[in-house]
Amino acid sequence: MVCIYELGVKEIAVIGHHECGMAKTTSESLTKAMIESGVVPGAIHMIEKELKEWADEFKHPEENVRDAVEKLKKNPLIPNDIKIHGLMFHPRSGKLELLIKDE
Numbered sequence: 001m002v003c004i005y006e007l008g009v010k011e012i013a014v015i016g017h018h019e020c021g022m023a024k025t026t027s028e029s030l031t032k033a034m035i036e037s038g039v040v041p042g043a044i045h046m047i048e049k050e051l052k053e054w055a056d057e058f059k060h061p062e063e064n065v066r067d068a069v070e071k072l073k074k075n076p077l078i079p080n081d082i083k084i085h086g087l088m089f090h091p092r093s094g095k096l097e098l099l100i101k102d103e
Contacts, residue, residue: 009082010081010083016064016087017088017091023058026055031044031051065088066099069102084102085098085100087099
């Protein structure tokens with residue numbers, strides 16, 4: 001909101017990347033790693049719902065970018081004249097691919 005209302009931003013770019021480690025991550029694998037690192041299970045329980053929504057729902061980086069753009073476009077706090085684009089970065093080639101161009 002600060003970028004729009006105080007800094008005058010007129011365009012937003014949501015940029016994902018290929019070969020994203022999140023595509024292989026699950027709430028179960030994160031929970032196991034946290035417990036092995038000494039995090040108390042009760043602390044994990046406090047964020048269990050959000051962890052499942054965040055980690056278990058993320059499987060396809062391109063789809064995630066498209067979903068994020070759609071959510072931003074539907075956000076009632078973002079004016080309709082703000083352009084919201086979706087892009088994918090290729091880490092091996094450095095190429096930036098345009099998925100969604102808001103006109």
